[in-house]
Amino acid sequence: MLSQVVELIESKRRFAITSHIRPDGDSLGSSLGLYWLLRALEKDVEVIMRDAVPHAYQQLPGAKQVRVTPGVDQSYDAVFVIECSDISRPGLIDLDKHLVVNIDHHSTTALFGTINWIDSTASAVGEMIYNLCKATGVRVTKEIAECVYTALITDTGSFHYSNTTERTFKVASELVRTGVRPAKTAEAVFASYPWSRIQLMGAVLSTARRDSTGRVAVMRQTAEMQQSTGAADEDADGFVNYPLTVGEVEAVALLKECAPETYRTSLRSKGDVNVARVAEKFGGGGHRNAAGCTLKGTWDEAEQEIVSLLREAVDRANGLKDTTEDASHSSETESVI
Structure with a gap:
């Protein structure tokens, strides 16, 4: 639940964030959005992935700080697992030996975490990270906004899939007011392939x-x-x-x-x-x-x-x-x- 996530963040210091193999726009955008949120709270945090950041998302703020590793090879107070159906999806060795916070918007996700925050009404996990900013009192910075906006446009198909709601547009509107340039973000994500x-x-x-x-x-x-x-x-x-x-x-x-x-x-x-x-x-x-x-x-x-x-x-x-x-x-x- 959201309240448990907030309590954990307030009481702990050192975190890792990861997501599924072959990361996509929502998994990376949400992971990096959470990274900047925790940085704003002066937490010790890093994003770790088994696979490298795809070309389309290398312009995201913080993408260069993503550490590629085959396993969870350091000690953390908790590991946030973003948009994964089960604990094997990140492909990281020894992940199950840590306190895991499972954050997802898929109703079919297994409750594999010590804490499970699942919201199937959210259009993307990015929308949930936006809500977490509000719950923790963190101001939505330009870095957070660009990451969360990328999560939204990729998981809603540029706002034309059936998961797009009034709330999705409200969140997107605030992100644009924060400094996101929709055309620039869309070009980076959808028009930069080889x-x-x-x-x-x-x-x-x-x-x-x-x-x-x-x-x-x-x-x-x-x-x-x-x-x-x-x-x-x-x-x-x-x-x-x-x-x-x-x-x-x-x-x-x-x-x-x-x-x-x-x-x-x-x-x-x-x-x-x-x-x-x-x-x-x-x-x-x-x-x-x-x-x-x-x-x-x-x-x-x-x-x-x-x-x-x-x-x-x-x-x-x-x-x-x-x-x-x-x-x-x-x-x-x-x-x-």
């Missing part, structure tokens, strides 16, 4: 196909595609969303080959199609419209299995749509990862 992204995108989109209903799409990203284009993992960010721009497509799966017959799979959907439930069948999770999991088997076996389950999810949503439309507007807001 040419290898274009080459990889072409290869991945060439594999796109739909099922017989036309409502489910699937794409492949082979290891050879990434190797031949020289693309980094983060260069594929957002590819899974492209088929959703087709009007009749309601669910998409992108299978990324990470080992022989093993695929890191991103799932996206529209409206009431719940892909989190599909991901949970494979030990994954996420939100209603954005989730992830790992699939095993041959390419064809993995595709057939996930397409079948997505088709069932689409059918289920369409069958309930007419009777749940009013209820869906008042239900708990879910966010996109």
